[in-house]
Structures are given as C-alpha cells and as structure tokens.
Amino acid sequence: MDTLSGINSFVKAVESGSIASAARQLGITPAAASQNIARLEQYMGVKLLTRTTRKLSLTESGDVYYTKVSDILHRLELAKSAVTQLQGVPQGRLRIATSITFGRHIIAPLIPAFCARHPTLSIELISTDFNVNHSNDDVDISIRFKQQLEAHLVSRRIATVPMIICAAPAYLEKAGIPRTPEELSEHACLLYRPAFNGLLLRWGFIRNGLHFEPELRPSIISNDVDSLTQMAVAGAGIARLGSFIAAPLIASGQLQALFVKSSNGQDNGSLDAEPLDFYVCYRDRNEVSLKMRLFIDYLLECLPATQA
Template sequence: MDSLRGIDSFIRAVETGSIAAAARQLGITPAAASQNIARLEQEIGTRLLVRTTRRLALTEAGKIYFERVRRVVSDLDAAQAALSVLHERPQGRLRVAVSAAFGRHVIARMLPSFSAAWPDVSVELILNDERLDHIRDEIDISIRFFRPTGAGLVTRRLGSVPIIICASPDYLAEHGVPREPEELKNHSCLLFRTPYDGRLLPWGFIRNGIRFEPELHVSIICNDIDALATMTMAGAGISRLGAFLARDLVASGKVVSLFATGSASSGAEADPEPLDFHICLQDRQAMLPKVRLFIDHIIEEWRKNPVR
C-alpha cells in the first residue's frame, strides 16, 4: 500500500510539474506527498526526481520508471472505475471545457437533462478556446473543434457542424452579393483568431470534391465568435459562423446566408467546409462512471438533435 501511495504521488508530481500540485489532487499535504515519494525512492533504491526551488526534473531512472508505472496505475484506475459502476451512483465534480461559442449555444442546452438524471454529479462548464492541459488544469472532459495533444489523451469525434457564410441585409444592399467564394477578396471579411494557437481560422470551401481557400480581404479580426456575429448583424462585413449560431439569425432575417450548403455542383458554387468537434479525455479517466455517463449523454443528445 505504501508503494502505491508513493507511485501515485510520483506520477502526479511528474504530470502536474510540482509536488504541491500533486498533493492538491490527492487531497494530502505537500509534505506527505514528498514523504511518499522519498519512501518509494528508498524502497526501489534509486533517485527518481531532482528537486529544485523552481521545478522537478526526472532522473534517467525516473524517466524509465515513470513510463512503466503510469500504465500500471492507469489500468488500476480503470479497473476500479469499472467495478464502481456495479454498486455506486456517479458523484463528485466533473470539469468540462468546451469551445466557447459551441458550449454556449449547444452544450449548455444539454446539461439540465444530465443534471436531472445524475443530481450527485456537480458539472463545472468552462467555456474557453485557449490551449488547455487536461492534467494541469484538472479537466475531465473537453469538447473542441481542434484535436488537443498530450500524453495519454484520447479523442472521439462528436460530429460535424455546418458552416454558414453570411452578412447583414444592409451590408449586401450597399456592397453587393458575392456569388462565388473568389469574390470575397472584394468584400470586408470578419475573421476569427483561434486563441489556442493564434492563427486565423481558415475559410475552406468544397467544390466538385476539391477543397480550396479563396483570397480574403480581412477587415476585422476577433477571438470571440459571438462578437463576430454581433458585428456581422451591425453591417461590418461577411463572417463565417457555425450553424448553431447562424441558423436563428438567418431565420429572423438579421443576416443572409451566402454560398448555401448543399448547392455545390459543377458550376462556380461551393459549399463551406464543415467544422468537426471532438470529445477529449485522459485514457485513465475513460471508465469513471461520471465521465462515461456524461459522454454517453452528450452523444445521445447530439444524435437526437444534431446541428444542421
């Protein structure tokens, strides 16, 4: 048992970058976590960590040991979680990070029914397009339009969201209606800068099965999709919005859809490239009842009401 405490403290210290952070995750004091690691090192007869005032560093032996034991602990966690399904109600905190606009307009609507079914699970919804570290930021599940990377991270595709290229009626009345994507270079385009890597989100189109990105005249850049939608309605230019946000705006007449999806054929018309969303989690948490049930719930809700 002492060995397992030491191994768990060691793994979490390496993953979080500090003994203090590992202790917080384990619910013990930093001194206790440090003692657990020291006893483990004494038991196996070798130094695993080099402790400095600023950070931890793995010794050569520590690197080898970490790669071996982290898989063992992951298997133990999965086994315990699988057994808990038989006799425990899921409970505790569940931290879910979601791309901001998608979380605001899609995932948030799915949470009330989950909470009603599993009242002992406390869900914390984090709307954020920044790059996250599941371990450091203590994220149980993330749902992103890009695939995060990291040790032990697994992803599952949730589905595709149609993209609507749109502008306000006033803008189109003043500047004209582009009939094909190549004409966007003559219009004011509102672009989204992705906070997780600082790049501008590309405007991809599909024509006759071939993907291309037209030349754009960039007028305004913003790192928030809802703000871009507001500027679009105000007549600032043409924007690229997910259907979960744009459909209601089109239906109400606040914006007009351009290059409508499903119309691409052999002519100049082209379909905006859809956006894929992925569910991501650490493999060691995949069998936790609250995690499994939340993912099943989101997938079922998406199946019943996909974004079109």
C-alpha cells in the same frame, strides 16, 4: 499521515509545473497543497522538490519517486471506476474540456439535465480553445472540432455543424453582395484565429463535389467567435459562423445568409460552405469509465447528427 493526499499534490505539481496549479486542479488552497507535499517529504525523509519563487524542479530523489508513483493515481481512478460500474451508479467528478463557442452554446445547456439524471456525479466544465493535455490537466473528456484532433487520442464524431457565410444587411447595402466565394477577396472578412495553433481558420467550400478555399481579405481577426458575431451584426464585414449561432440572427433579420438562392438570386450550382465536425475525445478506449460512457451516450442522444 494521509500519504495519498501528499502523492496527489506532488504529482499534480510536477505535471502542471506549479503548486498553485496543482491546488486549482485539486480544489484546495496552495498552502494546503504545499503542506501535503511537505508532509510527504517528511514521511519519505528526503527532499522531493526544489521550490523557488519562479521555478519548481524535481530533486534526484523526487525524479525517482515521481516515475514510481505517477501512474498510481490513474490506476486508483480506474479501480474506482471498475467498482462503480459493477454497482451501476456513476460516482465522483467528471472533468470535461470543450472549445469555447461550442461549449457555451451547445454543451453547457445540456449539462443540467445530465446532472439531474446522475446526482451522484459532479461536473467540471472547462471552456478553452487551447488543446488540453488529458493527463497533465486531469481531463476525462475533451470536445474538439476537427482541426484540433490529436492522433494519440481516441475520437468519436458527435455533431456536424453547417457553416453559414453571412453579414449584416447594412454592410451588404454599403459594400454589395458577393455572388460567388471568389468575390470574398473584395470584401471585409472577419476571421477566426484559434488559440491552439495560431493559424487563421480557412473558409472551405464544396462546389459540385469539389473542395476549394477562396482567397480572403481579413479586415478583423479574433480568437473569439462570439466577438466576431457581434462585429458582424454591427456591420463590420462578412463572417463564417456555425448555424447554431447564425440561424437565430438570420431569422431576426440581424444577419443575412450569402451564397443561397434566396439571398442573391444567383444560381451557384451545388455550392455549400464546408461544415465543421465536432468530436468527443478521450485517452484510451479500454479505459472508458462508467461516468464517461454515460456522458458520451448522452451527447449522442441529445445532439442530432447535423446541428441545424
């Protein structure tokens, strides 16, 4: 029998908590994943999993077996990567997880040219603002903003995105233009609540070298930056947007930047909205495969140090 397929389905089912989730990761049907596990159990002569309609759990034999085989798949992938690096040709699938907005606007447009350079690779791009588990979710690389970083992952900064405080001209005509960040407490503010921790993302500023966070009055909260952008354009309030989103809308007149001399004639001294840093993350610096290294180098090549 194909023992490796059975082990693969078994390990993915245990780590993801369901056979259906394991099947999605493997690109097969749940029925095929279930059959793989059943054949493995028949081959082993023991029951490895207890399945009900709501729960998947390891038997005592399954627990022992899982501890012995869970690392095999990772070691096989490392062995394959070592061989392909000798050949200098990247092979297989590269699974990339990225925060939604940065992935949609910055990473996704870069993928086709990378695929054209390396036609022997296949790419899976996962856009989510939840923090993925590299092992359980079978992710090679994740791209995260600073607040998403986790200590157990290796991280390397790939871009610093200027943040722009902005609003539609119609809103500013109705509500007035705030002259300082402190005046934001008197305005309708559109705030982002990221999925990974459920906390409102604060608006940081740097004035004359000192960092501060003004009080804000949230009028609308969303876990989707593009939705906040559309609401800002519609005149719902003031938003804090990455420059790659805000700049085209400011150029077209749909939004107006705040706290810059050209917008309000006020000299705020040296005042900037705190930028947002983005990082590429992976599990172990000693286990960077050829396909991972090529993609990281490609990002550093394509992304300027600061995204204007």
